[in-house]
């Protein structure tokens with residue numbers, strides 16, 4: 572088993588990373604770095620430099636911080652010769668991620684920009700099913716309650732937090748994986764709360780008749796759905812990609828194994844001396860923020 576250090580003990584670290592590492596035969600959680608968070612029974616540091624200096628025996632760092640602070644930590648980890656796994660979205664900007672990829676390559680370490688939704692059970696079979704189809708229309712409906720999934724996390728509404736594109740990038744990571752043809756954004760309406768710096772909702776239109784409706788104000792049942800109409804039938808992905816229905820027949824019912832699959836992939840990459848860096852979902856977010864029309868809506872308070 573390989574020792575790994577988890578940086579940023581917040582919501583996603585506790586909900587997903589700690590259990591995924593704990594249930595893996597590849598990894599042992601050897602240290603954590605967080606200003607406030609700890610994991611029972613695991614040595615904890617509040618200072619990243621100190622951890623790097625004192626724990627040269629830990630070769631892999633998994634960074635679960637929000638996107639803005641993440642880059643500086645990744646640079647230090649790579650400079651210290653450690654392999655690095657990044658939560659999604661992998662950076663606050665595209666240029667940051669390209670810079671990290673370059674540094675990792677020069678340092679000879681693995682860099683893995685994870686996109687957890689791509690590991691949802693229905694995604695790989697959806698890609699296979701679509702590979703020989705002609706898509707006539709596709710639509711993303713990604714509507715969830717920000718208060719439930721990001722309770723009190725003001726960073727999502729600060730510059731670099733990406734607003735509704737924080738969860739929206741999960742949908743974008745799926746469509747960039749399964750679409751058999753490239754698309755690019757034609758237009759976007761972005762709804763910014765009057766008191767915030769990032770959008771709370773977005774309506775997007777891409778080439779090839781692909782559209783998306785993203786909203787962070789949905790209470791009650793949550794919607795993480797993608798529909799693709801083709802000349803040979805219709806595909807539905809539900810539950811963030813875990814359920815796949817083609818031509819009305821359910822062919823996969825998943826059980827949320829996304830994070831164990833990410834850690835399995837990281838183990839393979841480290842073993843093979845490889846990296847996996849993909850910014851394609853972020854390109855659509857950057858394009859929306861470049862091209863989108865700004866609409867001011869009611870202020871938002873947690």
Ligand code: NAP
Nearest residue numbers: 579580581582583605606607608635636637638640658659
């Ligand atoms: P979070 O709980 O708000 O933050 C994670 C940790 O980062 C916090 O515990 C905090 O730890 C540390 N942190 C926050 N701001 C910092 C700063 N400026 N400098 C240094 N450390 C800082 O966020 P999260 O929900 O876990 O999300 C983290 C990442 O995971 C995001 O990129 C998000 O997109 C992704 N993600 C989240 C979810 C979800 O459901 N929330 C799902 C999938 C992926 P300390 O204060 O203890 O240092």
